[in-house]
Amino acid sequence: MNVEQRFLFDTFGYLVIPNILTPEQVDQLRSSADSKDPPLHRGSAWRQLLDLPQISPVIEDLVGNPDLPQAPLIPSFRVDHDYVHTHVRRGFPGMDLHGGWKSSGGNQFFKYHDGRFYNGLIVVAFELHDTTPNGGGFCCIPGTHKSNVSMPNEWRSFANGVHPVVNGVSAHAGDAIIFAEVLTHGTLPWTVDNPRKTIFLKFSPHGTSWSADYYKPEEFVKYSDVDDRKLAILEPPNARYAGRKTARIWVDPQAALGKNDATITCTHLELRRPLSAGTDANAHHLHIRQIEAFDSAGQKMQVQVIGASGMMAQGASLGERPEATVDGKLTGGCHNAIQDVQYGSEDHWIQFRLQPPNASVARILLHNRTDSCGYRLVGSTLALQTAGGHHSSDAAVQDIQSVVSRNSRSCVITFSVNEFGELVQTDALRLLINP
């Protein structure tokens, strides 16, 4: 947030940020505002509201947690719930004043400490039509996010008029009103002919929830517009502590650029769990649910399986053959054959080709298994290979530059996967896939 926004939010408990949505975006959203589908399943125009470049940094400052190692690269806040108001027409009587920390069961609060804002629940209201000073719509008693004394109860209802301390806040179509749910606020009676249509997205700190329902990020993986920033915003409440078991691990070479920006040309990608990684419970397995790759424009690339070691190719079941790692589903995944085979007799590996050719790969995302098999990536490597090159994953080297100079036929992104199945280290490089 800039200094003006910090001052205004701290003082009043709300902010209006103009021109967040273009007229085209407003039109698109208006045209599906009455849909019965859940808002975030109505199309990419809706899902982009989750992570807008002018809004996310504000939410990060208001409810985020800068102490998380990946913040703000990966958002540290979550979307709690959403809804759309389309019922506001002339004669709408308004919605009484509400808010305040006492009403929330502890979820709504405002605090400022040591240069940081702490908020329980933050609302972003996107207006899809102009609202006017006396026409009705969002209202509040500015400053009440810090109240120590309860509001007189008789001010609450608008049935007998609106108390003069209540401020109407008007905005244009495409503007966003951001307010703390703990602020005393409501909706003023609607007195004009044009309708009011407003989209509300409410954000919480990553570890808390107001709503009893949670989004399931795995239901959003199928959308090509959903990247892992949005998946993080969609996560159900959790502490995101270091070492937690997680469904997702990611390699983000672009983010680490600046440390090292080698450009490597290669033919394919190999995920390998070498024998040297050892066995777990007398089993040597390579487990992932899904692998995805994104180009530098954030577009999902096509990933095809082009080969696998013998036991991986056989699979433990039909749904656990290598192809299950690119089927767009988070069920199944790879699992080496377990019948009539000798454990510890092969390095397990799967090779993937990425399309389109010559695209710059910005990010590779592996969806880990979260059940008791979640640790079975430990010791694996994700390697990029040039034509004819084949390297032993035992020879995986951390320093890309030295790999390139020692053996120009192969290079390796080594990610150490810890005992919880999490990515703990990435190397920085820009990749060029060239079949």
Ligand SMILES: O=C(O)CCC(=O)C(=O)O
């Ligand atoms: O009409 C408005 O903008 C206020 C909505 C509201 O009170 C809320 O979302 O909690």
